[in-house]
Amino acid sequence: MRIIPVFIPHSGCKSRCSFCNEYSATGFSGRPDESQIRKIVLEYRSYFKNKDHIQLGFYGGTFTGNIPSVMEEYLNIALKLYEENLIHGIRFSTSPDEIDGEKIKILRRYPVEMIELGVESFDDEVLRKSRRPHGMEEIYESVKLIKENDISFGIHLMTDLPFSSEDKDFDSVLKTVELKPDLVRIHPTVVLRGSALEKEYLDGEYIPKSLDETIEQLWKIYVLFRSSGITVSRIGICLYGEQKKSVVAGPFHEALGDIVKSRVYYEVLMEILRRKGRIEIPISQKNIFTGYKKCILKKLNENGIDYTLCEMEEINIEYYIRMLSSELLGGVK
Numbered sequence: 001m002r003i004i005p006v007f008i009p010h011s012g013c014k015s016r017c018s019f020c021n022e023y024s025a026t027g028f029s030g031r032p033d034e035s036q037i038r039k040i041v042l043e044y045r046s047y048f049k050n051k052d053h054i055q056l057g058f059y060g061g062t063f064t065g066n067i068p069s070v071m072e073e074y075l076n077i078a079l080k081l082y083e084e085n086l087i088h089g090i091r092f093s094t095s096p097d098e099i100d101g102e103k104i105k106i107l108r109r110y111p112v113e114m115i116e117l118g119v120e121s122f123d124d125e126v127l128r129k130s131r132r133p134h135g136m137e138e139i140y141e142s143v144k145l146i147k148e149n150d151i152s153f154g155i156h157l158m159t160d161l162p163f164s165s166e167d168k169d170f171d172s173v174l175k176t177v178e179l180k181p182d183l184v185r186i187h188p189t190v191v192l193r194g195s196a197l198e199k200e201y202l203d204g205e206y207i208p209k210s211l212d213e214t215i216e217q218l219w220k221i222y223v224l225f226r227s228s229g230i231t232v233s234r235i236g237i238c239l240y241g242e243q244k245k246s247v248v249a250g251p252f253h254e255a256l257g258d259i260v261k262s263r264v265y266y267e268v269l270m271e272i273l274r275r276k277g278r279i280e281i282p283i284s285q286k287n288i289f290t291g292y293k294k295c296i297l298k299k300l301n302e303n304g305i306d307y308t309l310c311e312m313e314e315i316n317i318e319y320y321i322r323m324l325s326s327e328l329l330g331g332v333k
């Protein structure tokens with residue numbers, strides 16, 4: 001699966017969430033027209049070696065929050081590209097309050113394969129304080145409608161939003177697992193230039209987590225999703241080039257996903273150590289257990305933990321992730 005992202009910053013958003021500034025995050029200001037979208041598609045296609053399944057993704061706004069004619073304008077552009085076999089499906093991000101029966105009826109006329117819901121949190125107070133346009137009820141209603149219409153869906157969650165806590169974030173993860181989305185994206189809150197959160201941060205009302213604290217929180221979240229068979233398609237906000245400078249504060253790291261996964265694989269080795277009393281790493285899995293920039297091996301060395309690399313049967317990582325998940329859930333009150 002290859003995704004060609006088309007950014008439509010704040011298009012369809014009826015209000016502005018406190019943490020958001022898609023203009024600075026994407027570097028785009030206007031809505032792309034048909035020729036620009038076609039150009040983007042052709043450019044991306046020239047990079048892809050495998051052109052088997054390409055989806056056109058509309059991101060950066062509330063796709064279904066647009067008036068029907070604007071939403072259909074995009075869908076029709078995508079449909080033309082689909083009919084020319086340049087793309088093979090459509091996906092988009094939207095807010096749960098902007099999904100209803102009428103909109104789904106329109107969407108069903110197009111090759112829409114995935115709806116990514118910006119849920120962010122399952123706590124009404126957190127949603128309110130972040131100026132989200134929806135509450136819990138809309139999350140459940142939208143998921144029900146999407147499921148009834150047999151469309152795949154993803155959930156976008158944020159950690160460390162104002163007035164959230166690790167317990168509230170953990171609860172959001174458990175509620176997400178119950179809904180069984182096809183994928184999740186997890187995005188720890190960072191303070192973006194020009195967002196309302198920037199003012200709260202500058203006034204000392206919001207203090208973001210450090211990168212280390214965030215990694216300690218995220219590896220557990222990743223374990224819960226992975227052990228539930230839910231694909232984590234992204235960890236961390238997506239910022240490229242100059243847009244990285246729009247982060248005023250917060251746990252931004254380009255390789256956050258790799259670092260979090262490495263942290264999980266370190267815990268897998270700790271679980272093996274607890275059960276077997278020694279760590280043996282199969283040579284065939286050396287890359288996995290070396291970690292991002294050798295961080296796993298460095299951590300083992302720092303903690304004075306011995307390990308050997310040898311020819312042996314591969315470690316069943318999923319088994320150990322399930323073990324870790326049960327231990328984490330055992331700690332949930």
Ligand code: SF4
Pocket residue numbers: 010013015016017020021022060061062095118
């Ligand atoms: S988070 Fe989504 S709904 Fe909120 S302002 Fe940004 S793009 Fe719009």
